[in-house]
Amino acid sequence: xxxxxxxxxxxxxxxxxxxxxxxxxxxxxxxxxxxxxxxxxxxxxxxxxxxxxxxxxxxxxxxxxxxxxxxxxxxxxxxxxxxxxxxx
Numbered sequence: 001x002x003x004x005x006x007x008x009x010x011x012x013x014x015x016x017x018x019x020x021x022x023x024x025x026x027x028x029x030x031x032x033x034x035x036x037x038x039x040x041x042x043x044x045x046x047x048x049x050x051x052x053x054x055x056x057x058x059x060x061x062x063x064x065x066x067x068x069x070x071x072x073x074x075x076x077x078x079x080x081x082x083x084x085x086x087x088x
Contacts, residue, residue, distance in 0.1 A: 004067075004084055004085065005065060007080055008067065008069040008070075009071070010069075010071070017069060029065045029067050031069070032066060032068045032069070034069065053075065060079075061078065
């Protein structure tokens with residue numbers, strides 16, 4: 001397995017999720033949409049509290065490999081420091 005940590009940043013509807021899925025399949029690495037950390041889709045898309053978001057995000061960052069994608073929220077800037085590749 002290739003060990004990569006990738007962060008994809010862009011505006012809504014710019015193809016982040018599509019690129020994330022392609023890279024995830026190509027490198028066999030789990031992909032995460034950070035919108036799903038912020039909003040709980042299993043609970044009527046309610047916004048999670050900051051403590052829960054931070055815990056979930058740090059759990060992702062602790063993995064050997066990951067692909068994360070987001071619009072560039074400042075709360076996720078720590079991810080930029082942890083990644084091998086950043087795509088804008």
